[in-house]
Amino acid sequence: MSEADDAGPILRVENLKKHFSTGSGVFDTVELDLSGGFPLKRSIEHVKAVDGVSFEIERGETLGLVGESGCGKSTLGRTILRLLQPTEGAIYFQGRNIAELDKGQLRRTRKDQQMIFQDPQSSLNPRMKVGPIVEEPMKAHDLYDKAGREERARELLEAVGLDPQHYNRYPHQFSGGQRQRINLARALSVDPDFIVCDEPTSALDASIQAQVLNTMRELQEEFNLTYLFISHDLSVIRHISDRVAVMYLGQIVELAEKEELFEDPKHPYTRSLLSAIPVPDPSQAGSRTILQGDVPDPVNPPSGCRFRTRCPELIPPDAYDLDDGEWAAVREFMRAVRRRAFDPDDRAAVESQFFDGVSLDGEPGAVVEDAIDHVLAAEWETATDLLTEAFAEQSICAQEEPAYELESDRSGTRFAACHLHRE
Amino acid sequence: MTTPLLSVENLQTQFETAEGTVRAVDGISFDVHEGETVGLVGESGAGKSVAISSVLRLVESPGEIVGGEIRFRGETLLSFEEGPNGERRQSPESLSNKEFRQRIRGREIATIFQDPMESLNPVFTIGSQLQEFIEINRELPPKDARDVAIETLREVDIPKPEDRFDDYPHEFSGGMRQRVLIAMAIACQPSLILADEPTTALDVTVEGQILNLVSDLQEEYGTSFVWVTHDLAVVADICDRVNVMYLGQMAEQADVHDLFDNTKHPYTEALLQSVPRPDKTVESLTPIEGVMPEAINPPSGCRFHPRCPDARAVCREVNPEPRNVSDTDTRHNAACVKHDAFDVDYEHSTPIQSEGDEFGEDLQVTEGSR
Known part of the structure; x- marks a missing residue:
């Protein structure tokens, strides 16, 4: 790790792409083509799960990543950690492009990056006791001796709000919220700088979710952590994030400081999302405007702006003079x-x-x-x-891909991928 | 007061397990009137779904309805009486299972479940399943049933219903499948639909579409709904009246505005304080301490008292039934002895020290295997 880069952003992602091929077998990629010539054609379709994403995360901040299911937010989270091999683009983590690291180097950066998954049950080995689960990453990275690891595991259990006495219990003896705390302790054991949290509270009940969110905030301060917090729940995102990125069909459509994004959204998709969520206040009931239609197929995304097929603010073609x-x-x-x-x-x-x-x-x-x-x-x-x-x-929306840096009222710039903001 | 469409009184449903009797629903009462949407809210394990299944008689062994009375339009669907040996048994006025199946379920009371994939048979087409349902319940010949099915699919906003009729469930998206289930529920124009977390698995925009669709359909047909959910925002959005459940019992029952603006039960209050909000930034959430205990061994007295910020010694002893604590003419029931209506000298009872530490009382390990 180069200390010189400590001043810059902890993570910078440039034009990151992750495509999956849809065919899995030999014959899946062969298509019958009777239009003349050789009747068999090799065609591989690609699901463009993440398609040209760029952003930065500052040290110590929480970047919220929000979007509907299938928009590629989890894939993005995993690709950033190189749990998935990126198709294209660069991921600078503390100044080093981890997209190009070899296996050994990559393994060493794992000490600084951790991940927490949605399902607290399946991410814990049911046959292992809680203490050894928390010690496992330290073992993998050769940290401390045996006694030292055990001591640290007990400390961490306490730090995440569990009883250190529970060191010898099995995961099934804990409730869902407590299991997510074990996951937190395990992630913290190697003293990481950056944690990708993929829907960490989605499986929890409202009252438990609040407990875990509060703990995550306290830990962030105590251990000086940077979070990428992935969620479909805008309320949770608003609560936990400093800045928020909104994803749609493999791309980031808007990125702004939290208050700005929620109070003054600049992208029609963000506006639609915000107006779709019900608010726990009956006096605001029934004021929803709802996005029509379904998300298009990520194999063949629409040209230009990907949201245009559902956009309520599609720009009329310049050629005609329509009011x-x-x-x-x-x-x-x-x-x-x-x-x-x-x-x-x-x-x-x-x-x-x-x-x-x-x-x-x-x-x-x-x-x-x-x-x-x-x-x-x-x-x-x-x-x-x-x-x-x-x-x-x-429409211009179909012909050009939008990307606009806008003036932010709070600090610097914000980003919105919408042609409504063209000069 | 007119006769309620559905009235449930003191319903008790329990499950016999190796470890003991689980009283999943322990004496709840609620009414549903014509044309209204009634919310049934609570966290997982509160007994909401069991309550719904009990009304529909879908409780399967080892579960059993052991007490209470259910009336529909004044007609008794289920009631209990004392047998010759003092045991409780179903009274003869109760509808037989066969009658219930033929006359009530599907025709008068329909249902929408959370997981549309599990409610649709994957090896039959969407259309054939809907058509079969209509043939049986409306006694129409196949051809007419097909027309009704296509019309209903159009009504729930399925694009190109004639083409999609022959598609299989896996060819539909989650939101579309949920629309098919709604189509199935409304196809027989029932007077009551019991919806069990129908939008929980869906994305916000799709959830919004479904909620709008439901309120449109409700306006058109005047159908009543019981909407089971854990999401207070959905409740605020669509419900007229709300029932809040905690560990098999009713905590609070009120008009939706009263419930949110003039909350009377500490559990409801705590729930409202613990959810982050989309419309404003909440700096710190106040979580409810601890976890909901298991229904197999509920706490003595008020079931919420170990987690309750207002708990006093008397709460350990008295398990309150919901009583009207309203300051106005509208009924507002709360099961909390801090209200004068209960008269158990809460005022002079000693407060119970909360045992939670800085992270909340989450330290209590849930024992036993699940």
């Missing part, structure tokens, strides 16, 4: 056609359902008219393609 009402009507119609959400009777009925009080002219009007013809002829696919090509694909 807000017209653009909203077009998008509503496009969505309904894609989902076949209505039973069309005749043109007038369709027009009054979607374009009541809106008059489209010029090219957009002609496209919509065409699309209605196809819908009436039950050619839903053709209509969908027509509308997508003429409207959705023409």
